[in-house]
Amino acid sequence: MSKDSKAPSYPFASGGWGSLKSVAGILTQEKVPLKDSTILLKQNKPDGFMCVSCSWAKPADPHMFEFCESGAKATAWDTTARRMTPDFFDVHRVSSLLSWPDHDLEEAGRITAPMRYDAATDKYVEVTWEQAFAEISQELNALDPETVVFYTSGRASLETAYMYQLFVRMYGCNNLPDSSNMCHESSSVGLKEAIGVGVGTITLEDFGKTDLMFFFGQNTGTNSPRMLHQLQHARERGVPIITFNPLREPGLVSFANPQSPVQMLTPAQTRISTQYHQVKAGGDTAAMLGLCKAVIEADDQARAQGLPRVLDVEFIDTHTTGFEEFAACARATEWSEIEKISGLGRAALLEAADEYMKANAVMAHYGMGLTQHRLGVQNVRMLCNILFLRGNIGKPGAGPSPIRGHSNVQGQRTVGVTEKPELAPLDQLAKQFSFEPPRKKGMNTIEAFEAIVKGEARAVVNLGGNLVRSVPDRLQTEPAWARLRLTVSVATKLNRSHLVHGEVSYVLPCLSRIETHRTPKGDQAVSMEDSTGCMHGSRGVTEPASDKARAEPFIVAGIAKATLGQRSTIDWDAWRDDYALVRDEIAKTYPEIFHDFNARMWEPGGFHRPLPACQRQWKTQSGKAEFIVPHSLGEDPDMPEKVPDALRLMTLRSDSQFNTTIYNLGDRFRGVKGTRMVIFMNKADMEKRQLREGQQITLQTIADDGIDRRLAGLEVKAYEIPEGCIGGYYPECNVLLPLWHYAKESKVPGAKSIPVRVVAPSGSALR
Template sequence: MSDEPEIKPYKGPAGGWGSVKSVESILTREGRLISGNAVLLKQNKPDGYACVSCAWAKPAEPHPFEYCENGAKATAWELTTKRVTPEFFAQHRVAELRTWSDYELEEAGRLTHPMRWDKASDRYLPVSWEEAFREIGRELQGFDPREVVLYCSGRASLETSYMWALFARLYGTNNLPDSSNMCHESTSVALPDSIGVSVGTVVLDDFEKTDCILFFGQNVGTNSPRMLHPLQEASKRGVPIITFNPLRERGLERFTNPQAPTEMLTGSETRISSQYHQLKTGGDIAAIMGIAKILIETDDRARAEGREPVLDHAFIAEHTHGFEEFAAAARRLTWSELEHRSGLPQAALEAVAATYARAKAVIGIYGMGLTQHKTGVENVQMVANLLLLRGNIGKPGAGICPVRGHSNVQGQRTVGISEKPELVPLDKLKEQYGFEPPRWTGMNTVEACEAILKREVKAFVALGGNFVRAAPETEALEEAWKHLRLTVQISTKLNRNHLVHGEISYILPCLGRIEIDEQATGPQAVAVEDSTACIHGSKGIAKPASPDLLSEPRIVAELAKATLPANPKIPWDEWVSDYVLVRDAIEETYPQDFRGFNERMWQPGGFHRPNAARHRQWKTKTEKANFIVPRSIEENLPDIENDRDVLKLMTVRSNDQFNTTVYGFHDRFRGVKGTRMILFMNRNDIVRLNLEEGGMVVLTTAVDDGIVRQVAGLRVTPYDIPDGCCASYYPECNPLLPVWHHADRSKVPAAKSIPVRIARMAARQPEAAE
């Protein structure tokens, strides 16, 4: 991080030479300039490895360089030549390491040896794998399984996730929170009610057939840059791409393809969004209801006058339920309230409706800008409602497309990582493995946080991730974390969750997906599921960071063997020796989703899980797709509704990070370099609140629940964002997010709409002379 932060507008496109320079910079910094570039040639290829970053779809005919800037950074980050050895821990007490930034912790390098925290010295000391498994197993045996949480990050493979979920249920718990609880659980709750499936209906080929794309709350340039390729191709065909997002994000504006020599040499750019609507934070329901109102009332007039209807009435009659109630609700809304709540004028929404009405096949794309709100479930259902009006689900070139985050966050849910027993084939597991699975509902992420705060959890075992940094209520959670009896982290790199720990704490370092996983039957491969419910194989190709590392499946198997009584029906050792056998077991448990798993996982482009809604088969209670009327078009907390001193804060990722992993301090697209302590504000709000550009401020959560939540030291930075809204980085602003401020029903933390007050920081007083 530089001494003096530099903030100036970035005028370039997404991609381009800025992307190339950024990739080469991190490869150089991690000591992998030559070898890293060679490894990247195998990224997202049918005979290579699946990117460890985002979950965007992987084409059957990949580009020569089928990776993006952030995917390359993730690879360089994992393949770094830097190492965190027992000698490193001997030199640094945990109390000291807690003062390091997230960037400094992970930049230290790859973990190489299992470690156990020693209270007397406040250091992690080396321990043998055998001793680690033995003590962890002994501790787990002494707990009530309801008091134990087994967390899973979104990067674990399908094989590891299946074994993890089975271990949890054999142990007797359904406390299986995961990173999906923090992002797209709103999708998993919303879509089954709307269309009868829990995932999107769009596949990669649909982008070649669509003639209109609606884009809601997803920053493609930072979070899934490979998606810019199909968007660019669509734009060049003249497909309108209509974006709704509070911030103007460069990846949604214009793009220069780093893999196109002509574009790089000439500096040519492709326009991405044909319309860009900067709605208010939390204004999505109002905006979509406004579009729906226009379509419905235009259709009313057309039918009354004998003209061609705007809506697809044949589809609505045959395939949907609840249209009349939804249409009546849209008609009742006034334009004054729709404009006020959405922050968009009627004319803008009329332009959207006109373009949408002309299109024959429309894709609706969305990300966490919709799901991480109190109304997250209804936000998703509103996108489905809009698509259903013109039959845009279940035909080529059309459908709903949630963009998932981590590389297998969707897949792990497919193979049993869920706190909800009704979503898992428990009877099949009982038959398959001869045990009685727990039938009670376990804890999701928010509920796990609540239980930890109440001292009701005794042990937290994490398969990857950086939970205390990703979760809400950071300060209180970290304080409560110290009262856990046992904390275990299966990790590749050092992070804050190793340093905020329980009475007994272990670090179990594992192989990364890019590394060769050599087992008794030879090098192993794993599988992942992308955002389009497509399964892909992945083979590691790099030398492991340390000979002392174990694979994730091996670690899970050894924990299970140390904790559970022997079960002759579960061949843990055989599974570790040959992951083919794990995939056979997955296929037996989930025969419809994984028919011919081992044979099909290497086909170019992967294989798709069945999706009934894609074929207009609606597995809902009504046996039709459902129009669902939102309860309200506003999500503000009632007591701050009319308080103009309260702004809505949305947390965002920088161009130099993925989830909680920070690769550096350069958010190129937003023109920020050398710091992450930034508060992006509308210039009018800066003046109105008597603040100064570049001034330092403190944010306080604007709720009165007896807890003061603050983040200080943020630099006021003017930005193109609507009045009354502001933005700052995640996870730095997680301390402002109350654990109870989450999406209704899904309990996804509402990180995209936190009510805050802003105050100048008091000037530092000169120190008294000695």
């Protein structure tokens, strides 16, 4: 659908009174005292803490209320008055807690003491930190390092992540998967191949200089609402915003700014998308090729008529390679094929291309709608192709903009958390710390679970996250996880990964970055990188949830010291007590990025990492920006074309959710109340299968690997989504996603295009 589409199912703008009411509700729900609710005024401020939710950029001159609904919910969730003391486990066996909903587990409150699983009583029991470190180190030293997985969720600080990767490499492996493996690894691979750096190139300043913005597969309203401020300002000065997204999402339609009296007290709101094209799930490459085809054909016509060129010929000739091959592909691809696969008409794609050809500086924002596909890396490369055609990289107001999720998921990669040894400065680490780092490639998240299922991985150490819930193929992976010898989880709250435990299991309570980190050297600050590549300092402002909870650097240092012993040249106790010492070492390892780290971490707006692509320097194999010729327009090679009842399932997040954390059972933007067992379906698909609104159905994955993947009890809801596509919530629908269904080059799970069918209780397909 284009800009003339009918109004969204949710009739109100994102933000506005609905947002304020939701924030007030979560503060009350978590029993956050009124005096403590003022900590929100310190959120994303130079003298306060960086949000524990999304990674959107922090301005140098922040608003008074520099937080969004999602960030306020995350803060309330961390600063809750609820506590899960050891007494809780005296009355709750682990086997009984397995029946609790995920929401209820976290809602029980902050964990207050280090715990070890006791098989005799089926309970977690309190231990001292000294006991935990000694026993964990004994287990780790009894295992082959290559059978141990060290996972990070993305919320750890730069200091913690650096300490963690150094410990793991001194221990003897590169098994450092993280949450980016689950979402934006396709960006890291695709952007690096295309422009020589695996991150985006835009900053907040570029929003004031851009002439046009594209959005592909990213729901700003629920995933990074603070970005709506920049979009609102851009729209106020007439910048077109063109959105490609299967579902019509309120956050990309209109926005009522809670900080604007006019928009709060009148019906006024800002229209965000000037064009909204509901591309089919899995049709992104075809849609982007259509845009490129329109531009190339317009340039061909201009050249034939002796008119000014549409393409930036100078940029293409000087800075790129592979253009002629790509242009030939675009010219040869029939419009009928593009329309069929993308689900968009030629007229709609030409409408978008016309706006693109009029703009001088163009940003392309995107999310997991592009990356979580079998051809996710190709999607990222195709987005770069669009930008290359008119030189939209390496100039103000232009460039690719992957919108990351976790608040430091990009940063932990920057300081060495990677399973790919070629991306870590191993020679420098060897010189700096007098040890020989392992050079063998480690396991990413998918490879780790493949090894767990096969029994080849024996232990997992989790630095945050709820890995059991977040990975695909739950009915295969959960039983395998329970067969592990050792599971260690550093966490603030209880989740399912702690209950589906290994033979030996520890849950270690950590502080949030919102809390004050007190050490013998004084109160400590941490740092993180936002999604625009800027580094920021962060100071905790609240009292710790428990006097037995510890900061993540304390926990990493404790495990490292106990495990490595004399093998380590590092004074882990000194690093534990003085984070500035860690930052000094980070600066030595990465001098181009982190020189004068301790002095620069408090610069307003953060300090930016150097990105050669911004200066049109290309650290690629060819030394130039590289066009790609798509090898397939069909986004999902596993999608059975000959199965008439097949549907493409894409997983979604709700407005009351941050990754696997569920704040409440509902989604006000999509009109859902009290449940997450919902499937959004086009009315035509409902009629074809004789389904009615509210009817419960069972979905079955279409695959020929001998595994019957089903999810029952899903309630059908009519929604504005392309025919042949359906949407359901993550992580509930992970049971339908095969472990092997991932992006070819990056191994990001293909959660946005899962081939499924609707089956009746008897098992026969509904047609």
